[in-house]
Each structure stands twice: as structure tokens, then as C-alpha cells.
Amino acid sequence: MRELKIYDFNRCLPRMSWSPQNLYNLYRRSIGDEARKAQWTRTTVSLFSQRWQSKALTRAYHGDFIPEKIFKRWYLPKVLPDVRPRVKRNIDVEQSGLARWAKKDSVAEQEEKIREEEEAKGLAPVGSLMFMEVERRIDVVIFRACLAPSVYEARRMVVHGSVLLNGKKHENPGTRLAPGDLVSVDPAEIRFLQHPQESSSKKASEDGETENTSGDEEQAAPERIANSIRAKPYALVYKSKSDLTPFNLPDYASPFLFVPAYLEPSFKTCSVVYVRHPTARPGYSEIPTPYDADGEIVRFAWEWYAKRRPKIRSKSQRAREPENRQALEES
Template sequence: MKQRRLLRFHGLKRPRVRQTWNKYNLFNLLRLRTPLLQNKTFFQQKWIGKSMTRGYHGEHIKEYQWERMFSRRPLSTVNMDPAYMARNDGSEQATGRGSGRLLKQRGRPGEKGTEDGSTKRTPYMQMVFAPMERRLDISVFRALFASSARQARQFVLHGAVTVNGKKMTYPGYLLNPGDMFQVDVERVMAATGKPKRGSRDQKALPTTATESAEGEEADAEGAVTEAAEGAEEAVDAAAADAAKEKHMAALKDIKQRAQKFMLVKSAHVRAKQKKSLRKLLQDVKTAMASAQKPSDPSSLSEMNEVERELTALVSQLTINSNQAKKDESARRKQEQEGSSSTTTTNSLGLLTDKQRLVLRWMMRGEAENPHDASKPYATPWKPRDWMSPFAFIPRYLEVNQRICAAVYLRHPVARAGLSEVPTPFSPQLSQLAFNWYLRRG
């Protein structure tokens, strides 16, 4: 399908709020006001309402397609209180003068959700674009798996989205209640994470030039050791030697720790320590390479030496006060873990308790969110800039972020005072848009 042009998609002069997590969009959202409509004809008012709302709701969908989807009967629900229903059969609402007794109206079922006693209206007019939310691409965007509706559409077209376990390449597929859609994890991480280039530049800005150069060095090293890792794993699988695997695991562990200090704690590590850390990394690499060879008597002693060196280095590092928070969380985590963690910490006999905890916390964090140069996004993964103001998940979706899957539970509905369609426009404007589409309903 031919797409609409993207010229001035996030313009400032004629601002349009769009379905993206862009900072221009945030600025435009803050500036968004309902325009003055008193001096306009009704047609003009409807036109304004339609054009503003359509700029946000599925602007990539052609108008005739949307017109076919539009429904003039918005869905709504009422919460019925079972306790009320058990005690009344409905005839009490015809008592008095025919519309219920006036003395206490507390128990009316339709008005149960109101806490302040006032009856809230059901905002039907905010439900104009409810059928649009059923589309697969827009649901993927609403589940926070893509940074814009257009990107979500691309995910679907490129075959990264499955519905109920089957690949679905139609962005216009209308989800049925109970459908589960799942997006490729790597795509989601790339779409919602910080981009590689940008984050590197920003990190380099506050630090000095030497530090950033060092960071790059460490990155290059990481890439090399990764390549070594891959080769090593292949050989290991063939050999299946338990002792060697243990060595390799220990070496890998040490390497990761050293890398961690190189990358994360660069602000706190002195230049000399960094130098020795780099040397250590080199040693680990060579040790790993030598351990791959079938006949190698020296690997154990070398490993021990390396481990000793590292523990000595780590014990030199002081823990400053801004890591107290990290300590606490680490301690909590360790308490949960219980006995299993003590064995690993005992192996680092030279560390103090606090240092051990920090090290453990960091190691776990890195295992979950490692530095990996092969990824298309900045690693360790972090949410992209300007994302949090747009982060919400509507109730008609249930999302499991770990596996990047979501279930479309039901169609979006309106209830007293609330509508589930995420629309940035005021009720007046939505009503005008609704009237526009009623014309050809």
C-alpha cells in the first residue's frame, strides 16, 4: 500500500500530535489546545475535529478504509454489584413516585463507580476511534513494543509479529478478543532502546577525551573476546570435558567482572588500575585461548593467578557513598537467594562484605543486561530518550513484557467517567469528529 508522505510529520508550525514517542511530539502535545470554534460554521468545526483527530489516529490508514471501520455504536459497560443484585430484584427502582425512593440512592448499580456521589456520564464521544485500536499495528504500538504506529506497522510487514503463534503480515488484521500477539524480542529491544550512535556521543560528552578513548578500547576488546567466546563454546561442546568447562566458566566470569569495572565504574577507577585491568583482560584472553588446546597443563595455575590478581584489584577499589542504594538492593536480593549465594561469594575471599555484595549485584545486572557490541542498539540496554511521558498500557490489553507478548482481552469500552481509547483530544473535538463520520455512516 502506498503510504502517505511523511513531510513535516512532526512539524512545529502546523503541529499534529502523532502516535510516536518523539520529543517534537511531546512538545506538540503540550501545546495542543482545543481551537476556538465559535466563529466557525458547523461544517468547519466538524472538519477541524476530523482533521485534528485523524492526524493522530491511524494517519497511515487511508480515509476510505477508516470510514469502513467506523462504527456509530460505541461499546460501553456497566459494573453490576453482585451484593446489590442479590438483595434487590430491580423492583425497588419503581418504588416511590416511579423512579426509586429518594432517601438513599447509594446502591444504584450503574452509578456505583462514582465516589463523590455525583453521577458521571459515560464519555461515548471519546470512543470514536475505538475500532482503530483493534488493528494489529496499533495494538503493537499500544503494548509499548514499538516507538510509533508506523514502526509497529513495519514490524508486522517484516514478519516480526505472530498472532496466536502464527506469523501475521497484515497490519490491518483486526484482533479478536483473546488473540495473543507476540513481537520478536530483538526488534522490541532495538525499537525501544537507545540508539547506538546517539548514546555513545552523549556519554562521551561529559567525560574527558581520554576516558572516551578508553571506553572505545574496552569495546574493541569486548568484541574480540566475544569472538573468542564463540570459538571456545564450539570447541567445548565437542570436547565435553567437565574440568575444562569449569575453568572456562571461571575465566569468563573473571573477564566479565573486569569488563564491568572497565565500563561501568570508569569514573571511579584510577588510571593505573585501569591499565592493570586491561592487562588482566589480555591475560584472560590468552588463558582462554590456551585452554582450548587439548594438551595444556598450565591452565589451572594461570587461572588461579588471574583470579588472585583480580581479587586483589577489586579489594583496592573503594566503594563510595552513592552506591549505598545499590548495596541495599543487593543485600535484599541476597537474602532472597539464601544459601546458594554464599558459595560463590566465598570464592572471593579477599573482599569485604559490602564489596562482595556490590560485585554480586553488578554481575547479576550484567548477566541480564550485558554489553554486547553485536546488538543494533546501545548496550547495556536502556529505554530511549523522551519515552516515559508516553508510557501507558490501556486496560483492554494484558502485556507480558518479558516475552514481548500481549493478549487483546476485549474491545475497548467506555464506562462511567472513563473511556479506554487513548486519544489526546478533548471531548468536544472528538464529538465533532464523530459527527463528521456519522455523515456517511
């Protein structure tokens, strides 16, 4: 079960959330006082403790809602993927030599400059790709597409039946998507697309408070728009600003407003397409993480799991595997 104090300032663990408390914890772990505690260059902490603390930091952000046993068994890759370029270096050298022989010095210089930049960047930061399977989850995709202010809110949308997967209602937040899957969210469940009083009353009702509603209450904006479309199918005329869809972005949300390259969202339809699996290239990793994609914290976390991964998967254990749409399509 997920802990209650997820934004505790004493532990200071970043989460997948737009919360101001989480932004403060993220600042402390990035450039604040807590950042120096996780620098293992000069420390008296044992290697075992370094790996354990690194594992705790990465798991707090990447899937703290997933039980540890389930994560190690189904969401942890066996090996890190190889993302090195397939073109051999000697072929590039031959091409630049041919360009100089053909008196195309500008082309040869450009190819040599590109090759030098790739060598300077070094290998791709594949350490963060250990969380590639977590990024395929439908609740994480909704959060990454900026359709929910936190991954916990995205899980609530899925469990309550407010999410469609390829046009059908889907209520399993642990489903791993396949490339090309379309995820749609009900606009009425997105809080920053509602009026402030409506979103606050909805949040109060979910916390257990009772709210009094009357039959003469004014229709919501999406319903008024739908009724106007039925009355005038070829011309939609807005009589006032109240007919427009409200947009109230939460405070301190701007640092989190980015979309990874492997997603293609459509904010007009409140949907997102999972285009492909995340990958990495020299100097860049597509998986968002509050830590260095190939730094000590991520490397030590991988070393921790490399020695403690489950080795046997029986038939009874495979029956409890979370839904993997790509495996179903390939079989």
C-alpha cells in the same frame, strides 16, 4: 500514502509516537497556544469548519496511516455502543430501603453514596469509542503495549515478519484481533532492548546507509544467552553485565509509558494478549486519546462522519475488507 512531515510544528498534530517532537505538539494541543484554537464555545468559525477541523485532529492521532476511504468503510462503527449500566435505579433504591429496614444503616449509606457518585459522573464518554476498531489493529496493539516507540515502527515490525500471531508469522498490519489473541515480537527488533551502538547502526542501515560487518564480530547478547542455555540447561550463570539484556529507554518516553486495561503484556517474553474490546464507563474511557473523550472535538468528528459514511457495501468491496479475526471465528 502517509505524509513525510508527521511532526510538523506548524500543523501541530499529535501522533502515536514517543518522539520528543510529538511530545511538544501534544503539549501545545493540550495546554499550549494551539489548544485555544480548538475551543468552539465562543468562535466565529462555521459549524462545517468546526467539524472538519475536529475530524482532522482526531484522524491525525487515531490512524493517520489508514486511508480515509478504508477508515470510513471498515473501521468506523455504524453506531456508538451503549455502555450504560444494566441495573435499574428503582432496584438500587429498594435495596437501600431494605438495608435501612434491617437496621444496616452503614450498608444503605454506602449504596446511596455509590449511586450519587454515578449520577454525578453522568453518562459514559462513548465518543472516543468511534476508534474502537482502530485499537484492534495488530500494529496499534503492539504500540499500546509499549513494545514499539511508535505505531510506524510497529507496522515495520509486522511487515518485515518480526511478529507472531498465536505462534505463526503474521505480516498484515491491518489485521483486527479477536479477544484472546497472542501477539509476540522478536526481541532483536525492539530497539530499546539493544545496545546503543547496535540500534544506531541498524537505524542507519534502514535509512539506506551501508555498514561494514566482519565475521569476527562479537555475538549479540540474546545469542550468547541462548548458547549458554544449550551448554547448561539447568543452570544459567551470567559472567558479566554484558550477558544481561540491555535496556535503553528513549528520551522523553515516560509520558507515554502506560498500558490500556484491555491489554495484558508480558515484557519478559515480549508479547501481549488482546484480552477484550475497549469500552467506557461513567467518567472514564479506555481508549487513549489526546483530547477529551467526550468533548467537543470528538463529538464534532463523529458528527462529520455520521453524515458521510458509506451506506452500501457490495460483494466486491467486502472482498477487500481487512482481516477481521472475530468475524472469522463467529462465521
